[in-house]
Amino acid sequence: MRAEFALRLLDKHMNQFIHVCNQCPPDKRGVIPEGYTNNIHWHLGHVLYIAQLEVLGLSKQTMVLPESYKGFFAYGTKPTDWKEEPPEWNVLIAHLKELCNYILDTLQDRLDEPVSENFLHAENIGELIYATTMHVSYHHGIVYGMNKSLKSQANEAQDQDVLTAVNESxxxxxxxxxxxxxxxxxxxxxxxxxxxxxxxxxxxxxxxxxxxxxxxxxxxxxxxxxxxxxxxxxxxxxxxxxxxxxxxxxxxxxxxxxxxxxxxxxxxxxxxxxxxxxxxxxxxxxxxxxxxxxxxxxFYKAEDEHQNYYKRARVAVKKTLNKYFSDPRYLEQNMWDWE
CATH class of the missing domain: 3.30.1060.10 (Peptide methionine sulphoxide reductase MsrA)
Structure with a gap:
């Protein structure tokens, strides 16, 4: 894997993730759609949290986020358990952009260095960044689905007669x-x-x-x-x-x-x-x-295994992440303690 490709991919997926988050109307960011566990505000903060934890933590870089973010956006946290207001949306967006730039600036010359722990089979920082990018892509897909669900719920709430007339025309x-x-x-x-x-x-x-x-x-x-x-x-x-x-x-x-x-x-x-x-x-x-x-x-259609490939890849990443983070050995790592 070309190291520069990992950096370019991270930057691209981060921007796409920010874009899909901002497509959610402000009054819907705290809503948990039916069938989901968290709201979009949580996913925004969680991606910021994991980018720091996985990339900066495992590459032995200084943590840059406030420790309070851990209580809101760490693995296993839920908006229903929040006892106070989470960091504001625009603050999280700004932090995510800053963190991405910080990663690109500080690690671009260290991509071949080994990581402190084998995360998703990543042996060096470049592979670690690539694995994190796939994790970001997974949450991107979830937010996209949540946006569609929220929009669908809003449409269902409209007057049925008007909706029928629009559909027929x-x-x-x-x-x-x-x-x-x-x-x-x-x-x-x-x-x-x-x-x-x-x-x-x-x-x-x-x-x-x-x-x-x-x-x-x-x-x-x-x-x-x-x-x-x-x-x-x-x-x-x-x-x-x-x-x-x-x-x-x-x-x-x-x-x-x-x-x-x-x-x-x-x-x-x-x-x-x-x-x-x-x-x-x-x-x-x-x-x-x-x-x-x-x-x-x-236009020659590609083989069946190359259609909807990204969806199958996302499912595979999800299964791997679930397996990895269910391992109690991970939960005992010192990186959970930011003090």
Whole structure:
């Protein structure tokens, strides 16, 4: 595993986690949806807590959070047990951004150093950061599901007659978008969690090989690119919004990312070209944008085991974490004592 990839992945997943948390309305952040144990406020604080505990604690760095956070957001705590008001939402957001930057700044030159304890089979700090990123991704998925549940409950509370009228007059149409951005598992996850996206398929496109396979693509014996085909409801989400999500999830100046946009209509082509010009004019990057823009060609759906891969991976991480933290030997570690 490339060490710099772990740092980049942590930064990306932290930003995505903050984004999905902020999508929850302020009046819903303390609500515990049916079927859940904690509210979104708890998950925000918990991710902040575990980032410090797992990364800074096991890499022997100085703890930076107040000790009081332990009583609110440690493993096993619940909002129903809080006896006083937890740290404010905006304070937690600010702390999470600061902690992420602190990790990136202080550990970027120490990624090959061994960790003080074998956490999820992480032997060095780089692997430790990667394991923590997967843990953050797990909570990201939970918060996303909670947001949908809270929204569904709000919709059910609306007047039924009005809701029926809206449903009868709103027959959703579906459009298609195709992007490539390196690993299609990550791209699938980033788009599937957007409201208005009805389906996401992983596959291969952009080349001439008419029998691509995962093994051929990753070994570079096929000219096809790992890609995602997104089906979406334009009444809920626009192509421009999908495009902005794509730009956030790739490095458009890195040719090794093999990022590409395959437009499916003249309208999409016009939007993509204008968006690329705006990106270049923003001077956000010191190097030129090299993302490929081309007309969509045949999209070859990937093998079944590569569809919805991120969901299966998240389940596997959850099982591993549950097994790890149920081990009484972990509960006896001194890292629980911050004094």
């Amino acid at each position: 709103s027959i959703p149409s579906t459009d298609r978008a195709v992007f490539a951005g390196g690993c299609f598992w990550h791209m699938e996850k980033s788009f599937r969690e957007l409201e208005g996206v009805t389906d996401v398929y992983t596959g291969y496109t952009g080349g001439k090989d008419d029998k691509p396979t995962y093994e051929k693509v990753v070994s570079k014996t096929s000219d096809q690119l790992e890609s995602v085909e997104i089906h979406y409801d334009p009444n809920v989400i626009t192509y421009e919004e999908l495009l902005q999500n794509f730009w956030k999830n790739v490095d458009p100046t890195d040719a090794s990312d093999h990022s590409a946009i395959f437009y499916t209509s003249p309208e999409q082509k016009e939007i993509v070209e204008a968006s690329q010009k705006d990106l270049e004019a923003s001077e956000q990057y010191s190097k030129p944008v090299v993302t490929k823009i081309a007309a969509a060609s045949t």
